[in-house]
Every structure is written in C-alpha cells, then in structure tokens.
Amino acid sequence: MILATKVFFTSFVFGFILFPYFIKLLKKISKDGQPIRSCGPESHLITKKNVPPMGGIIILISSLLPILLWAQLTPEILLLILITLFFALLGFIDDYLKLKTNHYRGLSAKTKILIQFIVALVGVFILKLYSAECFTKTSLFKGVIIDFGYLYVPFAAFVIVGSSNAVNLTDGLDGLAATQVITSFAFLGLIAYITQADMNITLFCIAFIGAILSFLWFNTHPAKIFMGDVGSLSVGAALGLTSVLIKREMLFAIIGIIFVIETLSVIIQISYFKYTKFKYGEGKRVFLMAPIHHHFEKKRWSENVIVMKFWIISIICSVFTITFLL
Template sequence: MKEQVIFFTIIMGFLISVLLSPIFIPFLRRLKFGQSIREEGPKSHQKKSGTPTMGGVMILFSIIITTLVMMGKYSDQIPMTTFLLIFVTFGFGLLGFLDDFIKVVLKRNLGLTSRQKLLGQIIISVIFYLIYKHTGLSTEIKLPFGDYSIDLGWSYVFFIIFWLVGFSNAVNLTDGLDGLVSGTAAIAFGAFAVLAWNQNNFEIAVFSVAVVGAVLGFLVFNAHPAKVFMGDTGSLALGGAIAGIAILTKLEILLIIIGGVFVIETLSVILQVASFKTTGKRIFRMSPLHHHYELVGWSEWRVVVTFWSVGLIFAILGIYIEVWL
C-alpha cells in the first residue's frame, strides 16, 4: 500500500507540472512576465531576456495539491509534519513570488531589498519553529557517523533560522542556468525520500517524492533551452522545503552533504566577495561557480550535466553515510 502511494505520488506530481506548463507558460507570456537579464551576467544569457519566469508557481501548485491528495487517500487527517513542510514551502514560495512580481511587473530588476527578503525569511522561520516546538518535536541535532546528538534546547530557534534562511538562499543562488536547480533538486529530494522511508517517516517520504515529481515535470520545459524559469518563487520554496525536511528527519547536518552543490555554489559567492574586498582580486571569473565554468568556455549544458552528476555523487554519499555507516 505505501509503495503504491509513493509511486502514484511521483507520477501525479510529474503529470500536474507537465500538463499545467503548456497552459501557464503562454499565460505568463501574455502578461509579459519575462525574465530581465542583468547586464553584469554572462553575455550569452542576454538572449534569454523575455523568457517567462515565475514558473515556480507551477511547482508549488503541483507539490501542495499532490501532497494533500495523496496524504488524504492514506490518512484521515494531515499530519503535523506534512503541514509544517507545506507551510515552509508555501511561505518561502510566497516571498519569492513577491520578489519576482516586483522584478517583472514593477520593473525593479533587483526585486525585494536584501533586508526585506531577510526579514521575511526570518519571520517564516520563527513561525516554523513555534509550530515545531508546540508540537513537541526534538530540539536535538543528530551528528553523522554514529548515534551522537546535541540538544540545543531554546537556542534551536537560531539554528532553524540559519538553516532555513541559508538553504533557501543557497538554492536561489544555484538557480542561474537552464535546468540546473530542477535537476539538482530532484536528486537531493530523492535522497531525502529514501532516507525518510528508511526512518519509516512515510509522510515526509510522500512530500519528498511529490517535490521530485513536480520538479521533473517542470524540467521538461526548463531544460536547455528553457521555455520557462522557476524564478525566486520556485528556488526559495525548494530551499526552504529541503531544509525543512532535513530538520524534521533530524538529518540537518547531512543536508550539507546531500545539498553539496548548493553549499559549494554559496561558498563560491562568499569567497569571491571576501577575496575582492580584502585583496581586490577575484578567485573565480564570476560567481556563483556555474558562471565561472561558463566563462572558462564550457557550454551551458555541460555545466548543468556536470553539476547534476556531482549532486548525484553527494546524494549517494549522504545515503551511504546515514544507512550503512
């Protein structure tokens, strides 16, 4: 029974995204919700200007509908863990939607200010923590390579804020090439689906495969050359969702490995900024890291496939560490 639910969940998530896209993409075009390309980015990206963005709405719709329908068939009421994941995904997605809306409709290319975005992320994270704490869930952090854990107690709220804000921004930074985040997210969420299943966390496994199905369906239209971009609506939502899953499965630290591509992309930006401010020199030709490889001469598709492959290696490593070590 549970295996069937998992199978039909990923199929349903995929089909909703695939069937919704041919309707939603022309709608975005008619509304002139096209991506504005920053002039300081790679010159090859200028031809992408005008490609419909805010496609993350389709991903959000697919994830939420699929999760609610499949959990409704399995259970009489929605478990609190499922509610928390839907809340954090929708919350960060809504914040991303506001950012995208300001960019494409109000024609402010940078969207929300960094302070506005950070404040919104913190508010969502604190609400997540309050619901989490009220439910009586653990404030311990499990350490990899053994049965060791650390109870952070009241300070766990700061960890949750850091993790949700950090990974939502990390996935957002990674979203710079056609299909890059869609593929790496499918791999990372697939890994957490396996780990949640291994823990008998069926509700979280269902949510995870709902995300896998949704992003794979989106990838059909987001692969190079992309017909639609997910925008901050999708990338912030996916980042918040994967951090939320890591918290609820008590695999917070393992997310650093499974989400290794997102971590490396973020570190490349931090190192680039730190190096330029302290020495006046850049480490990479451009950050995040995927742009560096573009400027080295790699094709966009080669960069994306390479990053997918690295993400798959990280995902397998994370599963191996948790299940077999």
Template structure:
C-alpha cells in the same frame, strides 16, 4: 484525500489496504505531480507570456542575452502540481504534511513578492535584502517553533558517521534551524542561474530525504539503522515524492534551452523546504552533503565578495556564482549543467551511505 477516504475501507475490502502503504502513495504522488506539470505546463507558460512575466538578464552575462524575456515565476507550476498531488495522496490529518507545506508556501510567498517587484521595476532588483531576509526568518521561525512545541521532537543534533553521539543544542536549536532553512533557501536561489541547474540537484535531494524520512517514521527500520524514530514522520515521504515529481515536470520545460524559469518563487520555496526536511528527519548536517552543489555556489559568492573587498578589486573567480566562472572559461552551458547533476547524484549516494557507515 484518497488515503482518508479509502484506507478505512481496508477493514472490509483488503484491496483498499494498498492506500495504507506510504511507498505506494509516494510513487503515485510523484507520477501525479509529474503528469500534471507536463499537461498544465504549456498553458501555464503561455499564460506567463500573456502577463509579460519575462526574465531580466544581467548585462554582465552576455551569453544569456538570448534568454531575455523568457517567462519566469515557473515555481508556481511546481506549487500547483505539488498541491494537487498532495491533496490526492497524502494523509491530510498528518501534522507534518501541513507544516512542510506551510514552509513551502511561506518561502514561496517571499519569492513571489520578490519576483513581482522585479517585474514591476523592469530590472533585476526586487525587494530590499532586509525585507527579504526578514520575511524568510519569520517563516522559518514559525516553522521551527511548531517543531519545538512537539513532544516527539527534541533539540539533539545528529552527527553523521557516529552511532549514538549527538549534540544537544538546547534553545540554540531554534536559531540553528532558522539559519539552516534561510541559508538553504538562498543557496538554491543563487544556484538557479542556468537552465535546469537548480532543479536537478533539488530533485535528487528530495528523493534522498524521502528515504531518510521514510526510515525516520518506521520504528523497525529506524531501530535497525540507529536513526531517531518520530511517529508519523514517514508521511512526509509523500511530500518529497510529490516535490520530486513536480520538479521533474518543471524540468521538462526548464531543460536547456529553457522555456520557463522558476524564479524566486520556486528557488526560495524549494531551498527552504529542503532545509526543513533535514530538520524533520534529524539529519541536519547531511543537508551540507546532499546539497553540496548549493553550498559550493554560495561559498563562491561569499569568497568572491570578501576577497574583492579585502584586496580592493581583485577576484578569485572570473564571476560568481561558480557556474558563471565555468561559463566564462568557455565550458558550454549544457555541459556545466550535466556535470553538476552527476556530482549531485554522487553526493546523494554519499549522503545515503551514512545510514550504514556508523
């Protein structure tokens, strides 16, 4: 809104030119979302308590018994602060902003449906897997189709560490993009099992993609760093910054010991939009690097279930996802969280190094 109102005034008053800079508006969006989250958070959590939106704790995780009843669906706080921040600082005429916001709200709606179902049945059983995946696939299909119909976008897959070698997937890019978004969405959902565990790496991933998207939308930087140039894509940097700010504000209340959990409405929306951001900046495979924590958590579940069925009851890990394995080995929850954050920071730096290691 500020961009659309004040940027045109820069022709006569140069002071208003500051609103033209994506870097300035991104920083402002991050701070705005952070401040809104911290200010609104206490009342929002109290509202969730009045609605009795308490988290169900699975009996297999005995160490988490004290967390039973902690308000969930905190992802709504992220959505609110993100939305207000975008309204203030994003270019509302930019198509990519609205497409990205659609993905965030779309996956969040699926998560909200699941959360409400769990609360209604007073157990950790939401909507059926078929309904959940079907709704996610529908949102992902609509999002990837909007990209496919854009002449500025193509079906080539960027391969990290190679200067000019790309893989043209053709029509296969559609199912690939759908898989990427749905997989990322559920990977973040699986990781959201400890206080602050999922939101920390998500913030780091959002900041990493903010840099990639800024470069993708800048003709000079993209040419120098051999990154595909897509006009207007740099504006999504504002979205990434707002997401990081909203995530930090949520972490204020979600840090150990958590006062609120994000719920599926938060984890599915964040994971889905991270997958979409990777598609937007044509760094699809980098998502597996910057989100390696999510990948590891997901693989631990797949391996555990597969090995259990294959051997007739044996396990690889004491419990899956991976963070529960470390818990049952006696590692304190706070230590697991901090170590996962540290690994996420390192992975984010590795992902950014791809810009020069070509």
C-alpha cells in the same frame, strides 16, 4: 508504496499538462520575460530573453495537490506546506516587482532575509512545542548525535533560510537548480524512508520530484520557462525544513553540496573583493564570476556540461551520505 507512485504520477502529469498553458499565459502577460541582470554572462542577454519566469507556481500547485489529497496532514506536513507557501509568497512578490519595474532587482536582499529568518524561527519554534525531547538533537554519523539545546531553534531556522537562498543562488543556468533539487529530494526522501516510520515526509519529497521533473522537461537548455524566486525560494525552504524534520541537517550539507559550493563561492568572492579593496585600494576577484556556475561559463564550459557535471557531483556525494546510515 503504491501510494508513493500515485503521488509521483499525479504531480508529474499535473505539471506536464499545466506548464504549456502557463508558458503561453505568461508570455502574453510579460512580453519581454524576466529582466536579465546586465552584469551576468553576456550570452544570457540573448539566450535568456523572452523566457517567462514564475514556473515555481506550477511546481507548487502540482506538488502540493497530491500531498493534500493523499498524505496525512500531520503537524510536520502542515508546517512543511505553510513554510513552503510563505517562502513562495515572498518569492512571488520579488518576481512581480521585477516584472513590474522591469529591473532584475526585486526586494532588497536584507529585507528578504530578515523576513525569512523571522518566519523560519516562528515555524521551528512551533514545531518544538509539538515535538519530543530529542527535537534539539541532530545526528551526523551513525551513532554520533549532537545536542544543540536551545540553540537548535536558530540553527534550524538558519538551515531553512540558508537552503532557500542557496537554491535561489544556484538557479542561474537552465536545468541547474531543477536537477539539484531532484537529487536532494530523492535522497532526503530515501533517508526519511530508511530511518523513520513517517512515510508522509517521503511522500512530500516524491511529490516535489514529480513536479520538478515535469518542470525540467520545459526548463532544459534552451529553457522555455524559469522557476523564478517563487520557485527557488520555496523549494529551497522546503528542502531545508525536510532535512530539519528528519534530523539530518548535516547530511543535507553533503547531499546539497552544490548549493553549499554555490553559496560559498558568492561569499568568498564578495569577501575577497572587499578585503583587497580595503587593503590595496583595488578589489580583486577569486572567481571569474560568482556564483561559481558563471565562473565555468566564462571558462567556456557549455551550459549543459556544467549542469550535468554538477548533477553527477551531487549524486556521488548523496550516495556517500547513505553510507552514514547503514
């Protein structure tokens, strides 16, 4: 437990010290900040201007450092680090292309997801080689265990890729992704602590909580920095893989309820638009804007009200998952 607090403070203090320098540095490099998508809420074109992206780089440095220092580098932890770094690289390329071409689109969505899925598949397959028989099983409620058999590998890969992109979609308001990720890591870490003997995964979660708390210090509305794709894709993948490693993929869908809702809102919006366009010749929308946090923005909820209410929802749902364990 002393180790846990050591990891927590190291990652927080590191982030807290590094962010101000990083913000200055990035402001020098990119004078206009991250290009804002012109189809987003109008106010964002003003308030989100000149805010440097790529805060995820510091999140990763300050969280992975204490893990490398103090966690045992078991195959699981190594895979966590590797997958996180790979998704970060992909996000970095995306962020870099955005800055370079000064356009809000980076890599094409299809290319990104295809690469992600292949990497996740390979990762989970390697893990399967190292793991025990029960690897293909996952538990939903206490005592209710589902055996996926060979389907477990694509299922686990889907969880990782889905989580990565869901966090990416959620990252649209100051502090929204950060607060959600903190809750998810806190409860996944807690579940790992309650159900397993492996303290290393709990340490991994704690390191990220510390780093993201220091990020939140500068990301609270009005934000001084964004995490960027390098942050959201990697942190999302780390969350997904953590849930796979502790065999609680289903509970993660409840803990990360906001990620699920945000993703569903986009799927529903696009599907309904395409369907009505096909059927009536004119595309209709379900939400004023998707992802759903923009819907509430259009309804004139203030940015931090949305962030706080979404946070409360995720905390309530996360506490709910604990009842499944005990």
